[in-house]
Amino acid sequence: MITTQHITKSFDKLQVLKGIDLTVNSGEIVAIAGPSGAGKTTLLQIIGTLDKPDSGTIEINGTDVRKLKDKELSTFRNQHIGFIFQFHQLLPEFTALENVMIPALIANRNAHQAEKKANEILDFLGLKERIHHKPSELSGGEKQRVSVARALINEPCVILADEPSGSLDTKNKEELHNLFFDLRERFGQTFVIVTHDEDLAKRSDRIIHMKDGYIV
Secondary structure (H helix, E strand, C coil), X not given: CEXXXXXXXXXXXXXXXXXXXXXXXXXXXXXXXXXXXXXXXXHHHHHXXXXXXXXXEEEECCEEHHHCCHHHHHHHHHHHEEEXXXXXXXXXXXXXXXXXXXXXXXXXXXXXXXXXXXXHHHHHCCCHHHCCCCHHHCXXXXXXHHHHHHHHCCCCCEEEEECCCCCCCHHHHHXXXXXXXXXXXXXXXXXXXXXXXXXXXXXXXXXXXXXXXXXX
């Protein structure tokens, strides 16, 4: 599903990733753990094609993403990768439903079909009564579930999450963690999750520890 070979990345004179070899199997939930500054988020952004490595190869679902041109890469990202961020990254001027629909509309899906799909996912996530609320009218847990729905709208094969429960209280954190495993069972997605949360890491199928730009 995901294979990286000898991924390196530097910012000015600081080398953040120092030759990362990683394989994630289809349907796995993998946690990437390690201290701040280990290179976890940089690696996740490179896997998600949001940033480019200095060297190395990345293959996702059989596609060598480093060989894709910019427009092809944007299309691939939109169709195959879903993102969940710590602070939701919802657009404040749009409702929950509209936020979820955005990736589908970017993919040129029919607006009616996109709305129907967004409604179905939000209903599945327990947000049926909140679809017309804007982010400022939602709780932290609700906003994070909206961001999960947005990540799912295009039925991607890979979900990448960067500290997804970092801003949540204990109750909402546990509900979100349970949700990841429910989604894996229902939709069969592969999850790669950067987290400092020990409970989430322990529940994952595998923990990848990083330190000083290396997998240890």
